Amino acid sequence: MMFKGLLNGFIVGFLVLAGSHPVVAQTTNGDLAAFPAAYPQSSLEDEEPVVSSGHLVLFSPVREINNQIRSEKMARIPVTGVGRLYQVNRDASRGEARAHYQRILQARGAQVLFECSGRDCGRSNVWANQIFDQSTLYGRDSDQDYLVAAAVGESGKTWLTLIYTVTRGTQREYVWVEHLETSEGGAIPGLDSASARIRGPIIVPWQGGVTHSFDWSASDRRILNSWADEDGASVVLTGYASLGENEPLEDAMARARNAMESLSQVLDKSGVSRNRQTLITVGPAIIIPSPERQGDRVEIVVIRGGPGE
16 A cells, blocks of 8 residues: 555656646637737837748757758647747746736647757757748857746637747847647647646745745636635645755755645645645656756646546
């Protein structure tokens, strides 16, 4: 029985940490069809229709070999939609813009299928000129990020949202957003019914030691409560902590565990009972290459009940 419990914990932990499993919420088509609201601290620079029987979408870093695009996982998908280029105001940041769009995607029940940051994405020149055909997006390879997310409506129709941000050599920052309705028959890598049971993660940064404060919005809490209210739903909390200079690993693990248990108590008091929660301590042991998934934090996912649960 102990081995089985450990094994189940490992399986759940793997699902939480993999990060590429789609969360497919049954949201109304009207909600998903709307282009994501612009980041308020930005201005629209350009808008382009995207209508293609084989639009190139990347689900892994890009390379260019002999003037040809190479990516381990990419697909040409029939789509109809729009791409918009925004310039971020000087008193704001592309990181804040990215977080703005991520909150919108989360509220729609979308899930990131792939994301990358900095040089891990490949060359900015290729993204700008070969993928998006927007020369304005050519910036520093170290100062870029990309994500592609999918959401499925109540009728089964799928929308893709692509978000690319970059800092140019002039220090101006830009965001490119594509919002695309896919046609029937278009295969989307990583989008399958089994992983559709997993929703999240909701990322909750924390501070403190003896007592803890958690930085998450009322919108995040409403989303979590909505997911957790479904019959048979299980809530998984994963605790992370940065490893301080000269800090023993055991101390970082303990800090992550204590913060996670504190948030678990908060959830229990708010109606997500402790017996429906699974807690996993990671501490600094796993690094996820995403700007938003760094530092001291708890990540929450909800696993929907399967048939008969």
